[in-house]
Amino acid sequence: MPTITMNVNNKQVSGDVEGRTLLVQFIRDNLGLTGTHVGCDTSQCGACTVHVNGRAVKSCSLLAVHVDGADVQTIEGLADGDTLHPMQEAFRQHHALQCGFCTPGMVMSAIGIINDNPDPSEREIREALEGNICRCTGYHNIVEAISAAAKEMR
Amino acid sequence: MYNFEYQRATSIEDALKKHGDAEDARFLAGGMTLIPVLKQRLDQPSDIIDLAELSDITGIFQDGDSIIIKAMTTHHTVHSSKLVTDKIPAQLAVH
Numbered sequence: 001m002p003t004i005t006m007n008v009n010n011k012q013v014s015g016d017v018e019g020r021t022l023l024v025q026f027i028r029d030n031l032g033l034t035g036t037h038v039g040c041d042t043s044q045c046g047a048c049t050v051h052v053n054g055r056a057v058k059s060c061s062l063l064a065v066h067v068d069g070a071d072v073q074t075i076e077g078l079a080d081g082d083t084l085h086p087m088q089e090a091f092r093q094h095h096a097l098q099c100g101f102c103t104p105g106m107v108m109s110a111i112g113i114i115n116d117n118p119d120p121s122e123r124e125i126r127e128a129l130e131g132n133i134c135r136c137t138g139y140h141n142i143v144e145a146i147s148a149a150a151k152e153m154r
Numbered sequence: 155m156y157n158f159e160y161q162r163a164t165s166i167e168d169a170l171k172k173h174g175d176a177e178d179a180r181f182l183a184g185g186m187t188l189i190p191v192l193k194q195r196l197d198q199p200s201d202i203i204d205l206a207e208l209s210d211i212t213g214i215f216q217d218g219d220s221i222i223i224k225a226m227t228t229h230h231t232v233h234s235s236k237l238v239t240d241k242i243p244a245q246l247a248v249h
Contacts, residue, residue: 019160019202043190061189065160066204
């Protein structure tokens, strides 16, 4: 069984995994970081989105061994103690969630969107959220929150 | 997902050799098609040959009238390439 090592939320971690172990399984089952969610079995919903080497990716679609040695950031790594990341704060302010299941993936994707495009239009935000499904909100407040956070983060 | 032997290729030659030596191997590039297929148990390869380290098959450049996009270049890199969007503006509309 391969042993892999990663830097997750600025902490060096390692573990033994099977070849078929997905990154999301390593994060949830080996590391106990259950903020990263699994909302589907078809790589469509985006609830499992994390950052690998600074890029937002679906952790259900990567083998853990494939990203051996990578820098990974999960939803747990965003806040600074009690101070929320500006994107988390914007989601709170704009009530960008209802049940909250998709929210960790939404927030990680949203930060990825802003990293690529610091001043996105509403249309660009909606297009860039294509890979994240929310069944509660109708997306309106999520888009508002991302616009507001983009201003904060510029 | 059925289990398989995971192998990491160190060169194109190594990738071809590992593929040839295995019983029923698949190459893993980005995996955005292969991994969902494996998760659904629609395929059961004996070996996965990961091409992640083959940096010499990544990149975009112009060669005369052609734009060469090497096989391991990601969609994101193509989409954000100035060369590609300058020469093929329609690419901008395909987000």
